[in-house]
Amino acid sequence: MRKQVIAGNWKMNKLMGEATQFVDEVKGQVPSFDQVESVVVAPFPYLPKLVQQAEGTDLKIGAQNMHFEESGAFTGEVSPEMLKDLGVTYVVLGHSERRELFAETDETVNKKTHAAFKHNLVPIVCVGETDEQRENGEAESVVETQVKAALKDLTNEQVKDVIIAYEPIWAIGTGKTATAEDANAMCASIRKVVSEFAGSEPAEAIRIQYGGSVKPANVDELMSQSDIDGALVGGASLQPDSFLSLVEAGKHE
Numbered sequence: 616m617r618k619q620v621i622a623g624n625w626k627m628n629k630l631m632g633e634a635t636q637f638v639d640e641v642k643g644q645v646p647s648f649d650q651v652e653s654v655v656v657a658p659f660p661y662l663p664k665l666v667q668q669a670e671g672t673d674l675k676i677g678a679q680n681m682h683f684e685e686s687g688a689f690t691g692e693v694s695p696e697m698l699k700d701l702g703v704t705y706v707v708l709g710h711s712e713r714r715e716l717f718a719e720t721d722e723t724v725n726k727k728t729h730a731a732f733k734h735n736l737v738p739i740v741c742v743g744e745t746d747e748q749r750e751n752g753e754a755e756s757v758v759e760t761q762v763k764a765a766l767k768d769l770t771n772e773q774v775k776d777v778i779i780a781y782e783p784i785w786a787i788g789t790g791k792t793a794t795a796e797d798a799n800a801m802c803a804s805i806r807k808v809v810s811e812f813a814g815s816e817p818a819e820a821i822r823i824q825y826g827g828s829v830k831p832a833n834v835d836e837l838m839s840q841s842d843i844d845g846a847l848v849g850g851a852s853l854q855p856d857s858f859l860s861l862v863e864a865g866k867h868e
């Protein structure tokens with residue numbers, strides 16, 4: 616049985632006061648980590664404070680990106696070791712907004728995934744097709760290419776510990792959610808790709824989230840699908856009540 620991971624990706628939202636108030640409010644209310652992994656994926660400046668606040672609770676803190684190099688002349692970047700040193704546990708890699716707006720590529724996502732394992736960070740690797748690619752019938756092949764590229768040269772043990780977030784770009788922030796059946800079909804297809812790539816054991820173990828306009832009203836149906844193992848949520852993760860109902864839904868099978 617795979618444990619669900621519900622991660623709230625705040626993107627570039629909230630000021631420090633709002634961020635700390637949010638964590639204060641939810642940290643004692645999230646379900647136990649054994650039942651569901653509840654993660655707040657916050658902007659860099661808030662990470663040290665939020666990690667401190669969440670320490671000893673069932674709430675975990677993640678980062679939205681990182682560089683793959685250890686250190687050096689990379690102005691404006693944050694290294695994996697810096698995140699680890701702060702006590703961050705998860706890192707989102709290759710979000711479609713970073714691929715589209717900040718020149719992230721399959722190759723850099725792969726380097727970052729390797730770097731995450733080197734520093735014991737859990738990578739949440741984002742994949743997903745555009746509207747146009749879906750209309751052209753290319754959705755599965757586009758996602759397959761992204762998945763294979765991200766997992767390249769990982770050991771099978773590492774593949775098991777990757778979290779893949781399937782986020783169709785046309786469903787992000789648009790209110791258009793993939794139907795639960797379509798979302799599940801793509802997650803099943805990703806699992807098949809992982810199975811061909813790394814074998815059936817890693818494919819059974821790997822967690823695959825769905826993301827794209829997930830909200831309290833649709834989360835139960837999405838999370839009840841056989842191949843969906845959690846959610847990566849933007850807008851609906853910004854309010855404590857809403858975040859808490861999302862993580863509750865993750866307790867479902």
Ligand SMILES: O=C(CO)COP(=O)(O)O
Nearest residue numbers: 624787788827828849850
């Ligand atoms: O991009 C997303 C999470 O990473 C999804 O965002 P929304 O939930 O706002 O559609």
